Amino acid sequence: MTEQQSFIVTARKWRPLRFADVVGQEHITTTLKNAIRSERIHHAYLFTGPRGVGKTTCARILARALNCPNAIDCEPCNTCAACTDVLEGRSVDVIEIDGASNNSVDDVRKLRENAKYSPMNGRYKMYIIDEVHMLSTAAFNALLKTLEEPPAHLIFVFATTEIHKVPATILSRCQRFDFRRMEIDTITAQLRHIAANEGYTIDDESLVAIAKKADGSMRDSQSIFDQVVAFCGKDIHYSEVSNALHLIDLDFFFSLSEAVHTHDVTSMFTLSRQVINRGYDLQECLVGLLEHFRNILTVLTTGSTSLIEASETFLKRYAEEAAQFTRADVLRIMTMISQGEAVLRSNPPQPRIRFEFTLVQLAAMDSTVDLTTLLNSIGKGGSAPVRPKPVPVPTPAQPGASATASTPAAPTATPVPAKTIPLTTKAAVTPATPAPQPSLQSIASRWSAFLDTLPESLLFVKTAIDPADLLGVDITDTGITFRPRAEIIHNRLEDKLPQLRENLAAFYGMAVTVHLLPYQRQAGAAVADSESGETPAGGASSIDDSDELLPVEKAIMELFKARRAS
Template identity: 45%
Template sequence: MSYLVLARKCRPQVFEEVLGQGHVTRTLQNALKTNRTAHAYLFSGPRGVGKTTVARILAKALNCQEGPTPVPCNRCVSCQEITQGISLDVQEIDGASNRGIDDIRELRESIKYLPARSRYKIYIIDEVHMLTGEAFNALLKTLEEPPRHALFIFATTELNKVPLTIYSRCQVFHFRRVALNAVVDHLKTLCAREGVEADERALRLIAKQAEGSVRDSLSLLDQILAFSPEEITEEKVQEILGFVDRRIINDTAWAVLENDGKRLLSRIAEVYEFGYDLKQFLRDLVDYLRNLLLIQLDAGEGSPADFTPEELAEMREKAGKVSPEVLEEVLHFLVRAEGELRRAPQPRLALEMTLLRAARIKEFVPVEEVLERLERTKEASSDNGKGKTSSFSAPPQVREEEPFYSNPSPSPRIARPEFEGEREGSSKGDPFPREKFLEFVRSRYLPLAAYLSHGVPRWAEDNLLEWDFREEPFQLRLLEANGNQKKLEDLVREFFRREIRVVCLGEDKKAAKANKKSDLPSPRGKRLSIQTVLTQPQIKDLIDIFQAEVAEIRLPQER
């Protein structure tokens, strides 16, 4: 073909032309100046950042007729043959297709012979990590003690797959991703050389999509030049490469931060109708929010390098409307949601639900605040002493009978009847010391105090104490079900230091039988009544903290 793509046409021919790898090129040039070149090099890094290009330049520098020199002439026969890829003494081997032990055996046989024309025989093996284990083992001895005229240059994108035995025999250089601004400047230079007018925003979009790969950026530029040979604008780049308009991304991000569900769904529908990739749209949204967070945290001037100065000024102006904590929570949520979106059978629905939930993050109460409110409620409960108990008051024996509720939402709290101390019989005039007695019971047996706190005590006779549970029949059944009647009489006798008979009053037998069927959990899975659940102090405390209501009751075995 007569046409040569930009990635090949504009390939660097000397070390100074290599973008963003100064730490590598400077070291190699100094090694050439001082005649300290190694017999084996290993270049690692992302795709399209110059590993094979630097390997070719190093081969030219070593075999140049004016060399070894840090600046190859590119005019001699050796330099031109290496540039064209036809040199007999510089062999480029694809490690992915020549990966077996037989290929390495052939290499070991050919390496014995002197170079045909050049100073060194150089083997450049690309994607060296693709070689088999047997091929690596066959290469070890030759790599450790190669002939004086031989030199190896390995390139790989996955350094972790290269055996340590190979790694330790090479000088290793790590290639970096090229900075976005450097790629943009390089694209500007190429467009000017090609006589094409290019908008800086359009070039930034190309450089951002390339993700630090110079080769990828040149391939994208080639594609866009085929679409629009005379002028490159942001709209044309978005059209040909399928990018979402940045204004849509910005508006969607602020719809999330401002909890505007209607605008959010409208933007998602617009993106879907245009046929954009929803996963890429979510990644662009996360990238915008990340840049907004960097601006808020003042993480260096110009950290979000893919924005123009006007866009940065607008983002700084808006950044004060949302706290960094909210941004961090939204980002954390969306990053985790990316994996779910990739696996979702309905990506649009998954994206809508994800962004709507992210928009409500500001409404969530922090865990620290919930714990603080819970602690205040517990302190108020202990100070009040009006029959409230902590959430740990239920005994282990009735754990399976504790109700479970779900789907909380705001609801008014049911008030508990207060005790009005009344004394009958021979001790008329003195109220029953309810609070002191309950405190005494708590010190002896906490669960019993929890049950008693729901009843009203009164003297029937001098030696007869009635504990009225007619307002709280459920607590009476719990008390009787665990054999606490005898414990209560013993504690009363110990507290008053005399023989006193205790009678617990509840509903009549007919009503009790009906309530027992409806209130107490049974093996058949009968439901507890909401009214009964609301009388429990644990439930009341939770309702206060979470502003909730009991909407449904499930037994433990039904969870």
């Protein structure tokens, strides 16, 4: 029992006793020391910042420095009676109050009565009110007069993590000091110093893991350090730290990014099972994966690893991993991860399926073709960039197309009367060479000229593309894909597909594959049609009651010179 009582947690044992011992807050300690040196002591200070960054600690050091008779260079001696009384919490001149439990107007009235009396031992009487934002509105109002015109011997120090809850009338009467969130390097350096003095050996990966887990709080990092020591003993290694803190290893995230790079869907399911079996939080896993690709993005953007919070070993791996991705791909990947994390945040049913779906999406994603690079290549007469082929996965489903080239190269693919022509191959048969067609560069560079050559029967295609914006066009390596935004455009283009293919072949000198995507009716347009019961009809006349029409309906009526049916 005696041994158990003699143990002091690291956060208390290594609490700074002087301004010089406070790390990461030099902008505050320097200001306070200069104020003491020049005797410009304010009657009220407000310390704000995240938890565990030294707000209460600096308040106690300030109290000792002001009342210590043996202070040297504005630092308390910590050995005199005034200092030891504050350190042991029995000083009658330095009173600490918990704002969360003493938040009523009656508590403030008692404080005002006691504040009138002069200090017994030191020069100043100081009230340190922690979590001051928890005071009630009436308590704040009762404190205003004393705070504005306090006795000469009285100093207030308020500490809060939620500065926005403190009334402006209080803020205007205080000197405000904003404490910074601790950086990873600051925390790791302090923990390394503590471990060396306590006789522990710990590797850099473990220090970084503890610092990141603390999320900018020095006190939290020291509490986590105690937990790790209890689990690992004197010799602390990263593998044991990850088990003790239930952390997802960075190697796991590198495995995920490798599966994304190689389009390995099978590995995604295997890695997903590992997450489930180890009991990791799925949302936390996606957040970690998002940070992982953020680190890759910083390397691609800055060309260095200086902005990555990791050990030297993993910094080298990030530099190597970044070479496998492009910035456009990483941005798309991070968007998908963010969307998946947002879904899991809402606690959906079957979260495992949602998690696996996100990972499979990442693995199945095609590489991005940068539009700027493509246009520059076209302008210089170079070849268009080729999209890398994904690694095949077991039993892949071959997507069909709504329309294919009109002149096939070999009779291996037999056309059927359906809209899509599935391509099938047998293991024993050598795949036939696809029919030659213009390159992506050739189609894109002459697309505007082709639209100008369309006959009158196909002029609606050009008008629907621009300015009506009722027909989207995607020019890719596999041909031209049309995305109709109105049902009438889809139906009319479907009827004119054979003629359009003939015009494309005549203009480009060879067959061009054409895909027509099905029209997906929007909910708003469907409701409007059901309520109005009106259908555009052919005929040239002016448009009646155009204010009641949707923008898409107006564009269609103007495109086809239609009017409402009477």
